[in-house]
Amino acid sequence: MVKKKIAKVLKYTAVFEPEKMGGYSVVIPALPGCISQGETFEEALKNIKEAAELYLEDLRQSEIPKEERPIVVSPVEISL
Numbered sequence: 001m002v003k004k005k006i007a008k009v010l011k012y013t014a015v016f017e018p019e020k021m022g023g024y025s026v027v028i029p030a031l032p033g034c035i036s037q038g039e040t041f042e043e044a045l046k047n048i049k050e051a052a053e054l055y056l057e058d059l060r061q062s063e064i065p066k067e068e069r070p071i072v073v074s075p076v077e078i079s080l
Contacts, residue, residue, distance in 0.1 A: 012031065013070055014026050014027070015071070022039065028051075029071060031056075034051055034055045035048075036048040
């Protein structure tokens with residue numbers, strides 16, 4: 001009998017920042033050092049998913065960080 005490997009789905013918050021010269025940089029704060037970029041939002045999203053998969057593959061199961069609290073990112077308007 002062949003055992004099936006059950007995929008574990010983890011959810012993390014990714015923060016995308018538009019770059020001055022075009023494209024996006026993106027980071028997952030719960031995974032220190034897990035950063036990527038892309039020429040479009042879609043490419044940056046694809047790249048950060050791949051970066052996170054590689055990041056997590058290097059960790060032992062007991063070391064995989066969980067995002068304890070979702071991060072809320074919002075623009076803040078400041079009047080001077």
